[in-house]
Amino acid sequence: MINEHDLIPYNTSALPAGPWLVFAPHPDDETFGMGGSLLLASDQGIETRVVILTDGSLGGDDKAIVDIRRNEAILALNALGVKKYYFWNLPDRGLEVTEALILKVVQIISEVKPQSVFFPTPMELHPDHRQTAVLVWEGLRQAKSFTGKAFSYEIGTQGQINYLIDIGAVVEKKNQVMALYASQQAINNYTQIVQSLDCARTYTLPKSVRAAEGFWQHETLSKSLASDTLASLRPYWQLSKLENPALVSIIVRTFRRTPACA
Numbered sequence: 001m002i003n004e005h006d007l008i009p010y011n012t013s014a015l016p017a018g019p020w021l022v023f024a025p026h027p028d029d030e031t032f033g034m035g036g037s038l039l040l041a042s043d044q045g046i047e048t049r050v051v052i053l054t055d056g057s058l059g060g061d062d063k064a065i066v067d068i069r070r071n072e073a074i075l076a077l078n079a080l081g082v083k084k085y086y087f088w089n090l091p092d093r094g095l096e097v098t099e100a101l102i103l104k105v106v107q108i109i110s111e112v113k114p115q116s117v118f119f120p121t122p123m124e125l126h127p128d129h130r131q132t133a134v135l136v137w138e139g140l141r142q143a144k145s146f147t148g149k150a151f152s153y154e155i156g157t158q159g160q161i162n163y164l165i166d167i168g169a170v171v172e173k174k175n176q177v178m179a180l181y182a183s184q185q186a187i188n189n190y191t192q193i194v195q196s197l198d199c200a201r202t203y204t205l206p207k208s209v210r211a212a213e214g215f216w217q218h219e220t221l222s223k224s225l226a227s228d229t230l231a232s233l234r235p236y237w238q239l240s241k242l243e244n245p246a247l248v249s250i251i252v253r254t255f256r257r258t259p260a261c262a
Helices: 029-043 065-080 099-112 127-142 168-179 190-200 225-237
Strands: 020-024 048-054 084-090 116-120 149-153 163-166 212-218
Touching (some): 020 127, 029 065, 084 099, 116 127
Parallel strands (some): 048 084
């Protein structure tokens, strides 16, 4: 039988090893998705770098929205304690996985030499989030120097997770940093949405844990991301009666039988 603890952790874990390299599809995804963990990393002296892939140009009607979101991101990243960040200014909702972009991911991984790399779960809804996951995955597979761990993080939806980080100690600070993305808060109440997701991630944790961020730590990069994701979901349909299916023999009368169409 597959029990709950086979599907999700019942305890939190220490922060992954640094340095960290975080890939965010849009300005704000790094904060909404794993802002608490980034704050904890800063408190513990873990060096963190963030790559924001798109320009966020579809995040509002203001003609200056790209500059607005960039400035918001700079304020937020500084507040999170991120030491260095990069804006790749790719088109919002136009992110595509190309050989040139994969090479760019490989190059920054070779430059930073991270021990932990973070990218959105491939089960996200937004196409840029999913494309970022595939892009970084392929970059990691081609980065010969990478010997660390790869982690998927959640932004707007719950994905499959096997790693929980208790962010209760910094949850108020994360709320303050999320508020810096004022242009996006005008579109939707993202602080409340993220708070709900972080609260929901305490479902299998002690009552004392106020908020948590969930991740999937990938065991290997040998498969495609699609295969790896399907493998992570396989326990859900491995019902006890189907784990060792009985063999079935089929006997068909064909010996010296004249075909019907002859």
